[in-house]
Amino acid sequence: xxxxxxxxxxxxxxxxxxxxxxxxxxxxxxxxxxxxxxxxxxxxxxxxxxxxxxxxxxxxxxxxxxxxxxxxxxxxxxxxxxxxxxxxxxxxxxxxxxxxxxxxxxx
Amino acid sequence: xxxxxxxxxxxxxxxxxxxxxxxxxxxxxxxxxxxxxxxxxxxxxxxxxxxxxxxxxxxxxxxxxxxxxxxxxxxxxxxxxxxxxxxxxxxxxxxxxxxxxxxxxxxxxxxxxxxxxxxxxxxxxxxxxxxxxxxxxxxxxxxxxxxxxxxxxxxxxxxxxxxxxxxxxxxxxxxxxxxxxxxxxxxxxxxxxxxxxxxxxxxxxxxxxxxxxxxxxxxxxxxxxxxxxxxxxxxxxxxxxxxxxxxxxxxxxxxxxxxxxxxxxxxxxxxxxxxxxxxxxxxx
Numbered sequence: 001x002x003x004x005x006x007x008x009x010x011x012x013x014x015x016x017x018x019x020x021x022x023x024x025x026x027x028x029x030x031x032x033x034x035x036x037x038x039x040x041x042x043x044x045x046x047x048x049x050x051x052x053x054x055x056x057x058x059x060x061x062x063x064x065x066x067x068x069x070x071x072x073x074x075x076x077x078x079x080x081x082x083x084x085x086x087x088x089x090x091x092x093x094x095x096x097x098x099x100x101x102x103x104x105x106x107x
Numbered sequence: 108x109x110x111x112x113x114x115x116x117x118x119x120x121x122x123x124x125x126x127x128x129x130x131x132x133x134x135x136x137x138x139x140x141x142x143x144x145x146x147x148x149x150x151x152x153x154x155x156x157x158x159x160x161x162x163x164x165x166x167x168x169x170x171x172x173x174x175x176x177x178x179x180x181x182x183x184x185x186x187x188x189x190x191x192x193x194x195x196x197x198x199x200x201x202x203x204x205x206x207x208x209x210x211x212x213x214x215x216x217x218x219x220x221x222x223x224x225x226x227x228x229x230x231x232x233x234x235x236x237x238x239x240x241x242x243x244x245x246x247x248x249x250x251x252x253x254x255x256x257x258x259x260x261x262x263x264x265x266x267x268x269x270x271x272x273x274x275x276x277x278x279x280x281x282x283x284x285x286x287x288x289x290x291x292x293x294x295x296x297x298x299x300x301x302x303x304x305x306x307x308x309x310x311x312x313x314x315x316x317x318x319x320x321x322x323x324x325x326x327x328x329x330x331x332x333x334x335x336x337x338x339x340x341x342x343x344x345x346x347x348x349x350x351x352x353x354x355x356x357x358x359x360x361x362x363x364x365x366x367x368x369x370x371x372x373x374x375x376x377x378x379x380x381x382x383x384x385x386x387x388x389x390x391x
Contacts, residue, residue, distance in 0.1 A: 001218060047175035049184070050168040057168075061161040065200050068154045072207035074218060079314025088135035105110065 002076045038105060045103050138286030151205030158201035162194050212278060215312035223311055227304060233322040235373035236332050239294050240364040242377065243268070249291040251284065253277075255306045256297050256325070260347050266328065267357040267364065269296065277306050281313045292377055296321035296328070298345045316380045331371060333361040 006015035033055055034040045043049035070076035143153045173183050210218070226232050242250045252269035254261055261271045272280055284293060293315060295303040303320045310318045321328060326348050329337060337349035355362070 047171050048179055048181065050172040051184075053168050054165055057161055057165055061158055061197070064154060064157060065197070065204055068150055068209070069200065069204045069207070072151070072204055072209055074210060074214075077215075077218075077314075078209075083139045083141065086135075086137040086140040087132060088137060090132050090135070 001074065002070070003080055041102050041105075045099075138282075144282060149205075150209045151207070155198075155201045155205045158198060162198065212309045212312045216308045219312060223308075227307070230322075231376060232307065232319050233300065234294065234319045234376050235322050235371070236328045237371040237373045238375055238377060239319075239321060240332070242292055242294070243364045247290055248379070249288055251287065251291060251293045253280075253293060253295050253306070254297070254325075255295060255302050260298060260325075262354040262356055263347060263351045264325065264329075264349075264355050264359065264362060265357055266296065266325070267362045269357075274302060274306055274309070277309045278313065281310065281315060284310065284315045285313075290379060291317060292379065293318045294321055295319070297324050298326055298347050299324040301345050317377070319377060329361060334365075335361065337361070 006018060009015075010018075030036065034051065035055070040049060041052060044052040067076065067078075067081070071078045142157060143150045146153055146156070148156065169186070176183055216223075239250070239252070242248045250268075252266055254265050254269040254271045255274050255277070256265075256271070257273070258271065265271070284291070293310065295306045295310070295318065297303040297306075300320055300323065303324060307318055307320050323330070324345075329349050337351055340348055340350045342348040357363075
């Protein structure tokens with residue numbers, strides 16, 4: 001049952017190779033979606049191009065359905081997935097700061 | 108240059124001032140807090156709700172984008188043809204997740220039984236009453252004692268500091284136990300070990316760390332640790348086999364975990380997930 005202990009099962013080299021491939025795939029997808037262009041990020045805040053919101057939101061929603069579907073089917077142990085602890089107000093403030101940073105950086 | 112300067116300035120400001128807002132940082136710590144906890148809904152219902160709301164948000168975003176682009180004199184971004192069937196499939200998938208449901212504690216235990224049952228069989232999680240007492244006085248350990256017996260037995264006698272949570276309500280305290288600080292050890296107790304073991308399976312299946320069982324239950328606690336033992340009486344498994352004629356609760360001296368009680372040797376079994384030294388010594 002997932003999540004798998006890749007390091008223990010495949011050894012460090014194979015596990016790190018898989019991590020590298022996942023990271024590269026993630027980066028390539030973002031690159032192809034145009035997420036590396038600061039103008040695209042800024043256009044989000046001017047509401048002219050909602051690609052960022054659409055991609056992020058779609059990813060979150062699909063991941064949610066797949067995770068809980070996998071848990072329901074007994075393929076994944078939900079308790080062993082790392083869920084970042086919630087720090088409510090610092091999280092809200094941090095989100096606000098990063099949003100401001102995006103806008104300023106886009107200029 | 109502007110970006111690098113900003114990053115360096117940010118690091119410097121954060122590094123110099125982070126100690127000033129540590130209280131703010133910890134002020135609203137909620138632990139592993141997810142939407143089902145917020146909405147008081149099952150995970151499946153939450154998935155469906157969020158899926159539908161998410162699609163509405165995406166649709167709303169698209170409308171806003173269209174209006175903003177029209178005002179700016181830009182062409183609208185083309186929407187792929189498969190977007191509506193895709194959305195329908197997505198909602199159906201979310202509905203399926205809700206109908207399949209999430210595994211119950213019993214089903215989760217079945218899945219991990221092969222891994223965890225040996226801990227019970229090898230008696231690796233049944234801790235001696237003296238070890239529980241030492242954990243109580245160990246400043247690095249947050250000891251949570253849970254008594255799963257019925258109210259009548261609990262009122263007759265219970266260990267001082269033990270909280271009564273019947274087996275059918277154990278799952279309701281799981282979020283609280285999971286949010287407990289590192290170094291928390293949960294010890295379950297019943298008159299013997301049968302009910303406590305059932306409780307152990309529920310909590311372990313729910314992923315609560317550092318859960319143990321009081322070896323031999325309350326009967327063994329009274330047999331080993333009492334300074335002035337009650338009169339033993341015959342009884343079956345999970346019966347309180349001591350004569351207690353009044354509802355003493357935790358008011359009797361035998362209910363206290365005394366720091367300097369009689370010395371008893373035992374084999375320490377508690378292995379904290381986060382390293383913290385355990386104490387040593389006698390029994391309550």
